[in-house]
Amino acid sequence: MQLPALWFVLHAFGASLGIAVMGAVLFGGKALGGAAPTPGGGAALASGPCRCPAARRTGVATLHGISTSPPSGLLAAGRTVAVMVTLTPPRPAAPAVVQSPAPVAAGLLDRRAMAGGARAIAPWLVGFGLYGLVVGMAAGKAGIPALAGWLTGPALFSGGAQVATIDLLDAGAGPVVVVATALAVNCRLVVYSAAMGARWRDTPRWWRALAAAVLVDPTFAVGDERYRQGGDPAAAHAHYLGAALALGATWLTASAVGILAAGRIPTGLALEFVIPLFLAGEIARKPGTAASRRAWVVATVVAVVAADVPGHLGLLTAIAAGTAAALVIREDRP
Amino acid sequence: MSAFVVIVAAGAVSYAFRLAPAALVDRVRSIGRLDRAATYVVPATFAAVAAGGVLARAEAGAGALAALPPLAAVLVAIAAARRTGSSLAAVAAGLPTLWALTAVAGT
Numbered sequence: 001m002q003l004p005a006l007w008f009v010l011h012a013f014g015a016s017l018g019i020a021v022m023g024a025v026l027f028g029g030k031a032l033g034g035a036a037p038t039p040g041g042g043a044a045l046a047s048g049p050c051r052c053p054a055a056r057r058t059g060v061a062t063l064h065g066i067s068t069s070p071p072s073g074l075l076a077a078g079r080t081v082a083v084m085v086t087l088t089p090p091r092p093a094a095p096a097v098v099q100s101p102a103p104v105a106a107g108l109l110d111r112r113a114m115a116g117g118a119r120a121i122a123p124w125l126v127g128f129g130l131y132g133l134v135v136g137m138a139a140g141k142a143g144i145p146a147l148a149g150w151l152t153g154p155a156l157f158s159g160g161a162q163v164a165t166i167d168l169l170d171a172g173a174g175p176v177v178v179v180a181t182a183l184a185v186n187c188r189l190v191v192y193s194a195a196m197g198a199r200w201r202d203t204p205r206w207w208r209a210l211a212a213a214v215l216v217d218p219t220f221a222v223g224d225e226r227y228r229q230g231g232d233p234a235a236a237h238a239h240y241l242g243a244a245l246a247l248g249a250t251w252l253t254a255s256a257v258g259i260l261a262a263g264r265i266p267t268g269l270a271l272e273f274v275i276p277l278f279l280a281g282e283i284a285r286k287p288g289t290a291a292s293r294r295a296w297v298v299a300t301v302v303a304v305v306a307a308d309v310p311g312h313l314g315l316l317t318a319i320a321a322g323t324a325a326a327l328v329i330r331e332d333r334p
Numbered sequence: 335m336s337a338f339v340v341i342v343a344a345g346a347v348s349y350a351f352r353l354a355p356a357a358l359v360d361r362v363r364s365i366g367r368l369d370r371a372a373t374y375v376v377p378a379t380f381a382a383v384a385a386g387g388v389l390a391r392a393e394a395g396a397g398a399l400a401a402l403p404p405l406a407a408v409l410v411a412i413a414a415a416r417r418t419g420s421s422l423a424a425v426a427a428g429l430p431t432l433w434a435l436t437a438v439a440g441t
Contacts (some may be wrong), residue, residue: 123422148337156346160383165344175340188379189351195372197359205357212353217383221376273404273432274425276387279380280408281415281424288377295374296381303385315382322378323371328364 066210114242121243125178125220127278134272142170161185187316192220214244295326403435
Protein backbone atom coordinates (compact mmCIF):
# COMPACT_ATOMS: atom_id res chain seq x y z
CA MET A 1 0.00 0.00 0.00
CA GLN A 2 2.79 2.37 0.86
CA LEU A 3 4.66 2.11 -2.42
CA PRO A 4 1.80 3.18 -4.69
CA ALA A 5 1.02 5.94 -2.23
CA LEU A 6 4.63 7.07 -2.30
CA TRP A 7 4.53 7.06 -6.09
CA PHE A 8 1.44 9.29 -6.01
CA VAL A 9 3.10 11.68 -3.62
CA LEU A 10 6.28 11.88 -5.65
CA HIS A 11 4.29 12.40 -8.79
CA ALA A 12 2.27 15.18 -7.23
CA PHE A 13 5.36 16.92 -5.97
CA GLY A 14 7.36 16.68 -9.13
CA ALA A 15 9.51 13.84 -7.73
CA SER A 16 12.18 16.11 -6.30
CA LEU A 17 14.96 14.34 -4.37
CA GLY A 18 14.31 16.14 -1.08
CA ILE A 19 10.68 15.16 -1.14
CA ALA A 20 11.63 11.62 -2.09
CA VAL A 21 13.84 11.34 0.98
CA MET A 22 11.10 12.75 3.17
CA GLY A 23 8.61 10.37 1.62
CA ALA A 24 10.91 7.42 2.32
CA VAL A 25 11.23 8.54 5.94
CA LEU A 26 7.52 9.09 6.12
CA PHE A 27 6.44 5.68 4.91
CA GLY A 28 9.36 3.85 6.41
CA GLY A 29 8.41 5.39 9.73
CA LYS A 30 4.82 4.30 9.29
CA ALA A 31 5.84 0.78 8.39
CA LEU A 32 8.11 0.52 11.39
CA GLY A 33 5.77 2.39 13.68
CA GLY A 34 3.58 -0.64 14.02
CA ALA A 35 0.83 -0.26 16.54
CA ALA A 36 1.34 3.40 17.36
CA PRO A 37 2.24 5.31 14.22
CA THR A 38 2.33 9.05 14.34
CA PRO A 39 0.02 11.18 12.26
CA GLY A 40 3.07 11.96 10.24
CA GLY A 41 2.88 8.47 8.80
CA GLY A 42 0.33 7.37 6.29
CA ALA A 43 -2.26 9.48 8.03
CA ALA A 44 -0.72 12.56 6.51
CA LEU A 45 -1.82 11.38 3.13
CA ALA A 46 -5.21 12.98 2.96
CA SER A 47 -7.70 13.02 0.14
CA GLY A 48 -9.30 16.26 1.23
CA PRO A 49 -9.41 19.49 -0.73
CA CYS A 50 -6.06 20.67 -1.96
CA ARG A 51 -5.29 23.81 -3.88
CA CYS A 52 -1.70 22.96 -4.62
CA PRO A 53 -0.87 23.67 -8.27
CA ALA A 54 0.69 20.27 -8.71
CA ALA A 55 -2.34 18.52 -7.35
CA ARG A 56 -4.58 20.50 -9.63
CA ARG A 57 -2.37 19.60 -12.56
CA THR A 58 -2.04 15.91 -11.83
CA GLY A 59 -5.28 15.25 -10.02
CA VAL A 60 -3.70 12.88 -7.51
CA ALA A 61 -3.69 12.81 -3.74
CA THR A 62 -1.30 15.17 -2.05
CA LEU A 63 0.35 15.51 1.30
CA HIS A 64 -1.45 17.73 3.69
CA GLY A 65 0.05 18.36 7.03
CA ILE A 66 -2.26 17.60 9.91
CA SER A 67 -0.68 20.58 11.53
CA THR A 68 -2.23 23.94 12.18
CA SER A 69 -0.27 25.59 9.38
CA PRO A 70 -1.81 24.87 6.00
CA PRO A 71 0.57 24.19 3.13
CA SER A 72 1.08 27.19 0.93
CA GLY A 73 2.86 25.40 -1.88
CA LEU A 74 4.97 22.43 -2.75
CA LEU A 75 7.90 23.25 -0.53
CA ALA A 76 5.69 24.37 2.29
CA ALA A 77 3.87 21.06 2.17
CA GLY A 78 7.15 19.23 2.20
CA ARG A 79 8.33 21.15 5.25
CA THR A 80 5.09 20.40 7.04
CA VAL A 81 5.62 16.70 6.51
CA ALA A 82 9.18 16.87 7.70
CA VAL A 83 8.17 18.70 10.88
CA MET A 84 5.47 16.16 11.60
CA VAL A 85 7.77 13.22 11.12
CA THR A 86 10.27 14.52 13.60
CA LEU A 87 8.32 16.57 16.12
CA THR A 88 4.76 15.39 16.38
CA PRO A 89 4.14 13.36 19.55
CA PRO A 90 2.55 9.91 19.19
CA ARG A 91 -1.21 9.85 18.79
CA PRO A 92 -3.74 7.11 18.12
CA ALA A 93 -3.52 5.70 14.63
CA ALA A 94 -5.52 7.27 11.86
CA PRO A 95 -6.19 5.38 8.66
CA ALA A 96 -4.23 6.17 5.55
CA VAL A 97 -6.57 7.21 2.77
CA VAL A 98 -5.24 6.48 -0.66
CA GLN A 99 -7.68 6.30 -3.51
CA SER A 100 -7.06 5.47 -7.10
CA PRO A 101 -7.84 7.55 -9.02
CA ALA A 102 -7.48 10.24 -6.40
CA PRO A 103 -10.48 12.51 -5.92
CA VAL A 104 -10.57 15.77 -7.79
CA ALA A 105 -11.13 18.17 -4.95
CA ALA A 106 -9.86 21.54 -6.13
CA GLY A 107 -12.23 23.43 -8.36
CA LEU A 108 -15.35 21.42 -7.55
CA LEU A 109 -16.98 24.59 -6.29
CA ASP A 110 -15.30 26.95 -8.72
CA ARG A 111 -17.57 29.97 -8.97
CA ARG A 112 -16.90 30.74 -12.61
CA ALA A 113 -17.68 27.22 -13.70
CA MET A 114 -20.77 27.15 -11.49
CA ALA A 115 -21.95 30.42 -13.00
CA GLY A 116 -21.44 28.87 -16.43
CA GLY A 117 -23.70 25.99 -15.40
CA ALA A 118 -26.33 28.41 -14.13
CA ARG A 119 -26.25 30.22 -17.47
CA ALA A 120 -26.51 26.95 -19.38
CA ILE A 121 -29.66 25.93 -17.54
CA ALA A 122 -31.25 29.40 -17.75
CA PRO A 123 -33.51 28.51 -20.74
CA TRP A 124 -34.90 25.62 -18.71
CA LEU A 125 -35.70 27.83 -15.75
CA VAL A 126 -38.59 29.59 -17.48
CA GLY A 127 -40.36 26.34 -18.30
CA PHE A 128 -39.58 24.66 -15.02
CA GLY A 129 -40.36 27.82 -13.07
CA LEU A 130 -43.88 27.68 -14.51
CA TYR A 131 -44.04 23.96 -13.86
CA GLY A 132 -42.97 24.51 -10.25
CA LEU A 133 -45.73 27.07 -9.98
CA VAL A 134 -48.25 24.49 -11.18
CA VAL A 135 -46.96 21.86 -8.74
CA GLY A 136 -47.17 24.41 -5.94
CA MET A 137 -50.75 25.23 -6.94
CA ALA A 138 -51.63 21.53 -6.82
CA ALA A 139 -50.11 21.31 -3.35
CA GLY A 140 -51.93 24.44 -2.22
CA LYS A 141 -55.28 23.07 -3.31
CA ALA A 142 -54.74 19.57 -1.89
CA GLY A 143 -56.03 18.64 1.50
CA ILE A 144 -52.60 18.34 3.08
CA PRO A 145 -50.65 20.94 5.08
CA ALA A 146 -49.10 23.55 2.81
CA LEU A 147 -45.69 22.93 4.32
CA ALA A 148 -45.99 19.20 3.56
CA GLY A 149 -46.87 20.05 -0.04
CA TRP A 150 -43.81 22.27 -0.34
CA LEU A 151 -41.65 19.63 1.33
CA THR A 152 -42.22 17.33 -1.65
CA GLY A 153 -39.86 19.72 -3.51
CA PRO A 154 -36.69 19.23 -1.48
CA ALA A 155 -37.62 15.61 -0.67
CA LEU A 156 -38.43 14.34 -4.16
CA PHE A 157 -37.10 17.09 -6.46
CA SER A 158 -39.07 15.80 -9.41
CA GLY A 159 -42.28 17.41 -10.66
CA GLY A 160 -43.94 14.19 -11.79
CA ALA A 161 -43.24 12.39 -8.52
CA GLN A 162 -44.35 15.43 -6.52
CA VAL A 163 -47.67 15.75 -8.35
CA ALA A 164 -48.32 12.01 -7.97
CA THR A 165 -47.46 12.12 -4.25
CA ILE A 166 -49.65 15.17 -3.61
CA ASP A 167 -52.57 13.65 -5.55
CA LEU A 168 -52.37 10.35 -3.70
CA LEU A 169 -52.05 11.96 -0.27
CA ASP A 170 -54.99 14.18 -1.12
CA ALA A 171 -57.00 11.08 -2.12
CA GLY A 172 -56.11 9.37 1.16
CA ALA A 173 -53.94 6.63 -0.36
CA GLY A 174 -51.85 4.46 1.94
CA PRO A 175 -48.20 5.24 2.66
CA VAL A 176 -46.90 2.22 0.75
CA VAL A 177 -48.86 3.17 -2.36
CA VAL A 178 -47.62 6.77 -2.17
CA VAL A 179 -43.97 5.80 -1.75
CA ALA A 180 -44.13 3.09 -4.43
CA THR A 181 -45.74 5.47 -6.91
CA ALA A 182 -43.15 8.18 -6.29
CA LEU A 183 -40.44 5.60 -6.85
CA ALA A 184 -42.02 4.31 -10.04
CA VAL A 185 -42.14 7.84 -11.45
CA ASN A 186 -38.54 8.41 -10.40
CA CYS A 187 -37.26 5.09 -11.78
CA ARG A 188 -35.52 6.84 -14.67
CA LEU A 189 -33.20 8.51 -12.16
CA VAL A 190 -31.49 5.16 -11.68
CA VAL A 191 -30.35 5.31 -15.29
CA TYR A 192 -29.26 8.93 -14.93
CA SER A 193 -27.36 8.12 -11.77
CA ALA A 194 -25.54 5.17 -13.32
CA ALA A 195 -24.54 7.28 -16.32
CA MET A 196 -23.41 10.23 -14.18
CA GLY A 197 -21.62 7.99 -11.73
CA ALA A 198 -19.15 7.10 -14.45
CA ARG A 199 -18.26 10.79 -14.68
CA TRP A 200 -18.24 11.34 -10.92
CA ARG A 201 -15.77 8.60 -10.09
CA ASP A 202 -13.00 11.04 -9.25
CA THR A 203 -15.11 13.19 -6.90
CA PRO A 204 -15.21 13.01 -3.11
CA ARG A 205 -18.15 11.23 -1.52
CA TRP A 206 -19.65 14.42 -0.09
CA TRP A 207 -19.76 15.91 -3.57
CA ARG A 208 -21.37 12.80 -5.06
CA ALA A 209 -23.97 12.82 -2.28
CA LEU A 210 -24.82 16.44 -3.03
CA ALA A 211 -24.81 16.03 -6.80
CA ALA A 212 -27.06 12.97 -6.66
CA ALA A 213 -29.64 14.85 -4.58
CA VAL A 214 -30.23 17.32 -7.42
CA LEU A 215 -30.07 14.85 -10.30
CA VAL A 216 -33.12 15.23 -12.50
CA ASP A 217 -33.91 15.60 -16.22
CA PRO A 218 -32.68 19.18 -16.81
CA THR A 219 -29.55 18.85 -14.67
CA PHE A 220 -28.73 15.57 -16.37
CA ALA A 221 -29.18 17.10 -19.82
CA VAL A 222 -27.08 20.20 -19.05
CA GLY A 223 -24.43 18.19 -17.18
CA ASP A 224 -24.23 15.53 -19.87
CA GLU A 225 -23.67 18.18 -22.53
CA ARG A 226 -20.84 19.77 -20.55
CA TYR A 227 -19.16 16.45 -19.73
CA ARG A 228 -19.12 15.55 -23.41
CA GLN A 229 -17.18 18.72 -24.18
CA GLY A 230 -14.24 17.33 -22.19
CA GLY A 231 -11.66 19.57 -20.57
CA ASP A 232 -11.04 19.99 -16.87
CA PRO A 233 -13.22 17.44 -15.00
CA ALA A 234 -13.44 19.64 -11.90
CA ALA A 235 -14.80 22.52 -13.98
CA ALA A 236 -17.38 20.18 -15.51
CA HIS A 237 -18.41 19.02 -12.04
CA ALA A 238 -18.76 22.64 -10.89
CA HIS A 239 -20.73 23.41 -14.06
CA TYR A 240 -23.18 20.62 -13.22
CA LEU A 241 -23.55 21.75 -9.63
CA GLY A 242 -24.07 25.39 -10.64
CA ALA A 243 -26.85 24.35 -13.00
CA ALA A 244 -28.42 22.13 -10.35
CA LEU A 245 -28.37 24.81 -7.68
CA ALA A 246 -29.93 27.35 -10.05
CA LEU A 247 -32.68 24.90 -10.92
CA GLY A 248 -33.21 23.97 -7.28
CA ALA A 249 -33.53 27.58 -6.17
CA THR A 250 -35.96 28.35 -8.99
CA TRP A 251 -37.99 25.20 -8.42
CA LEU A 252 -38.42 25.61 -4.68
CA THR A 253 -39.21 29.31 -4.97
CA ALA A 254 -41.75 28.70 -7.73
CA SER A 255 -43.37 25.90 -5.71
CA ALA A 256 -43.70 28.19 -2.70
CA VAL A 257 -45.23 30.94 -4.84
CA GLY A 258 -47.61 28.38 -6.36
CA ILE A 259 -48.79 27.27 -2.92
CA LEU A 260 -49.39 30.88 -1.87
CA ALA A 261 -51.13 31.71 -5.15
CA ALA A 262 -53.22 28.54 -5.33
CA GLY A 263 -56.72 29.43 -6.45
CA ARG A 264 -55.70 32.78 -7.89
CA ILE A 265 -54.13 31.48 -11.11
CA PRO A 266 -56.76 30.22 -13.60
CA THR A 267 -56.42 26.51 -14.33
CA GLY A 268 -57.51 27.28 -17.89
CA LEU A 269 -54.01 28.60 -18.59
CA ALA A 270 -52.86 24.95 -18.61
CA LEU A 271 -49.42 25.93 -17.37
CA GLU A 272 -48.58 22.29 -16.69
CA PHE A 273 -48.52 21.83 -20.48
CA VAL A 274 -45.38 23.98 -20.62
CA ILE A 275 -43.25 20.91 -19.85
CA PRO A 276 -44.40 18.70 -22.77
CA LEU A 277 -43.97 21.70 -25.06
CA PHE A 278 -40.52 22.50 -23.74
CA LEU A 279 -39.34 18.88 -23.93
CA ALA A 280 -40.69 18.50 -27.46
CA GLY A 281 -38.79 21.67 -28.33
CA GLU A 282 -35.60 20.28 -26.77
CA ILE A 283 -35.84 17.20 -28.99
CA ALA A 284 -36.73 19.14 -32.13
CA ARG A 285 -34.14 21.90 -31.88
CA LYS A 286 -31.21 19.48 -32.22
CA PRO A 287 -30.84 17.56 -35.47
CA GLY A 288 -29.66 14.41 -33.68
CA THR A 289 -28.42 11.16 -35.12
CA ALA A 290 -30.38 8.28 -36.59
CA ALA A 291 -30.03 6.48 -33.27
CA SER A 292 -31.33 9.38 -31.18
CA ARG A 293 -34.24 9.84 -33.59
CA ARG A 294 -35.05 6.19 -33.18
CA ALA A 295 -34.83 6.62 -29.39
CA TRP A 296 -37.45 9.35 -29.19
CA VAL A 297 -39.76 7.88 -31.84
CA VAL A 298 -39.86 4.46 -30.16
CA ALA A 299 -40.21 6.05 -26.70
CA THR A 300 -43.13 8.17 -27.90
CA VAL A 301 -44.98 5.21 -29.39
CA VAL A 302 -44.38 2.99 -26.36
CA ALA A 303 -45.38 5.79 -23.95
CA VAL A 304 -48.76 6.07 -25.68
CA VAL A 305 -49.29 2.32 -25.97
CA ALA A 306 -48.15 1.60 -22.40
CA ALA A 307 -49.95 4.55 -20.81
CA ASP A 308 -52.30 2.26 -18.93
CA VAL A 309 -49.64 -0.08 -17.58
CA PRO A 310 -50.25 -0.27 -13.83
CA GLY A 311 -47.86 1.17 -11.30
CA HIS A 312 -46.82 4.10 -13.51
CA LEU A 313 -44.39 1.73 -15.22
CA GLY A 314 -45.41 2.88 -18.69
CA LEU A 315 -42.92 5.75 -18.55
CA LEU A 316 -40.04 3.53 -17.56
CA THR A 317 -40.99 0.98 -20.20
CA ALA A 318 -41.01 3.70 -22.85
CA ILE A 319 -37.61 5.03 -21.81
CA ALA A 320 -36.11 1.54 -21.76
CA ALA A 321 -37.62 0.68 -25.13
CA GLY A 322 -36.42 3.92 -26.75
CA THR A 323 -32.91 3.56 -25.36
CA ALA A 324 -32.67 -0.10 -26.36
CA ALA A 325 -33.91 0.67 -29.87
CA ALA A 326 -31.22 3.33 -30.27
CA LEU A 327 -28.48 1.04 -28.99
CA VAL A 328 -29.29 -1.49 -31.70
CA ILE A 329 -27.75 0.92 -34.22
CA ARG A 330 -24.02 0.32 -33.93
CA GLU A 331 -22.77 3.48 -35.57
CA ASP A 332 -24.35 6.91 -35.28
CA ARG A 333 -25.47 8.11 -38.66
CA PRO A 334 -26.35 11.76 -39.22
CA MET B 335 -49.56 8.22 9.14
CA SER B 336 -48.63 11.88 8.87
CA ALA B 337 -48.20 13.31 5.37
CA PHE B 338 -44.82 14.62 6.48
CA VAL B 339 -43.57 11.15 7.38
CA VAL B 340 -44.77 9.68 4.08
CA ILE B 341 -43.13 12.47 2.08
CA VAL B 342 -39.85 12.11 3.95
CA ALA B 343 -39.93 8.33 3.42
CA ALA B 344 -40.62 8.75 -0.30
CA GLY B 345 -37.82 11.31 -0.47
CA ALA B 346 -35.35 9.03 1.32
CA VAL B 347 -35.98 6.08 -1.00
CA SER B 348 -35.99 8.39 -4.01
CA TYR B 349 -32.61 9.73 -2.92
CA ALA B 350 -31.33 6.16 -2.69
CA PHE B 351 -32.40 5.72 -6.33
CA ARG B 352 -30.34 8.76 -7.24
CA LEU B 353 -27.28 7.93 -5.20
CA ALA B 354 -26.87 4.15 -5.25
CA PRO B 355 -25.98 3.65 -8.93
CA ALA B 356 -23.55 6.58 -8.83
CA ALA B 357 -21.96 5.25 -5.66
CA LEU B 358 -21.72 1.69 -6.95
CA VAL B 359 -20.51 2.57 -10.43
CA ASP B 360 -16.94 1.68 -9.49
CA ARG B 361 -18.03 -1.94 -9.53
CA VAL B 362 -19.50 -1.69 -13.01
CA ARG B 363 -17.06 -2.58 -15.76
CA SER B 364 -19.01 -1.68 -18.88
CA ILE B 365 -18.82 2.10 -18.44
CA GLY B 366 -18.58 2.64 -22.19
CA ARG B 367 -21.93 1.01 -22.77
CA LEU B 368 -23.52 2.96 -19.93
CA ASP B 369 -22.15 6.17 -21.36
CA ARG B 370 -23.55 5.32 -24.78
CA ALA B 371 -26.92 4.46 -23.28
CA ALA B 372 -26.95 7.79 -21.48
CA THR B 373 -26.82 9.53 -24.85
CA TYR B 374 -30.17 8.06 -25.78
CA VAL B 375 -31.81 8.13 -22.37
CA VAL B 376 -32.29 11.88 -22.69
CA PRO B 377 -34.29 11.96 -25.96
CA ALA B 378 -36.17 8.81 -24.92
CA THR B 379 -37.13 10.30 -21.56
CA PHE B 380 -38.07 13.67 -22.98
CA ALA B 381 -40.23 12.05 -25.65
CA ALA B 382 -41.91 9.70 -23.18
CA VAL B 383 -42.67 12.51 -20.71
CA ALA B 384 -43.93 14.80 -23.47
CA ALA B 385 -46.14 12.05 -24.92
CA GLY B 386 -47.51 11.34 -21.47
CA GLY B 387 -48.30 15.03 -21.00
CA VAL B 388 -50.13 15.23 -24.32
CA LEU B 389 -52.07 12.09 -23.51
CA ALA B 390 -53.03 13.36 -20.05
CA ARG B 391 -54.20 16.66 -21.50
CA ALA B 392 -56.21 14.88 -24.18
CA GLU B 393 -57.85 12.60 -21.64
CA ALA B 394 -58.65 15.53 -19.37
CA GLY B 395 -60.65 17.23 -22.10
CA ALA B 396 -64.23 16.44 -23.01
CA GLY B 397 -65.54 15.40 -26.40
CA ALA B 398 -64.17 13.66 -29.44
CA LEU B 399 -61.92 16.58 -30.36
CA ALA B 400 -60.18 16.70 -26.99
CA ALA B 401 -56.92 15.35 -28.40
CA LEU B 402 -56.74 17.95 -31.15
CA PRO B 403 -55.58 21.04 -29.17
CA PRO B 404 -52.64 19.38 -27.35
CA LEU B 405 -51.53 17.50 -30.47
CA ALA B 406 -51.65 20.61 -32.61
CA ALA B 407 -49.90 22.64 -29.91
CA VAL B 408 -47.02 20.14 -29.78
CA LEU B 409 -46.70 20.12 -33.56
CA VAL B 410 -46.57 23.92 -33.62
CA ALA B 411 -44.02 23.85 -30.80
CA ILE B 412 -41.82 21.40 -32.72
CA ALA B 413 -42.00 23.56 -35.84
CA ALA B 414 -41.08 26.67 -33.83
CA ALA B 415 -38.15 24.94 -32.16
CA ARG B 416 -36.82 23.65 -35.49
CA ARG B 417 -37.09 27.08 -37.03
CA THR B 418 -35.56 29.06 -34.17
CA GLY B 419 -33.42 26.46 -32.40
CA SER B 420 -34.98 27.54 -29.11
CA SER B 421 -37.12 25.50 -26.73
CA LEU B 422 -38.58 28.67 -25.29
CA ALA B 423 -39.91 29.53 -28.74
CA ALA B 424 -41.61 26.15 -28.67
CA VAL B 425 -43.42 27.12 -25.48
CA ALA B 426 -44.18 30.63 -26.76
CA ALA B 427 -45.77 29.21 -29.92
CA GLY B 428 -47.34 26.08 -28.47
CA LEU B 429 -49.14 27.44 -25.43
CA PRO B 430 -51.21 30.12 -27.27
CA THR B 431 -52.05 27.45 -29.86
CA LEU B 432 -53.38 25.23 -27.10
CA TRP B 433 -55.44 28.07 -25.61
CA ALA B 434 -56.87 29.08 -28.97
CA LEU B 435 -57.80 25.59 -30.12
CA THR B 436 -59.19 24.64 -26.71
CA ALA B 437 -61.46 27.70 -26.91
CA VAL B 438 -62.50 26.91 -30.49
CA ALA B 439 -63.06 23.20 -29.91
CA GLY B 440 -64.84 23.88 -26.65
CA THR B 441 -62.95 21.11 -24.91
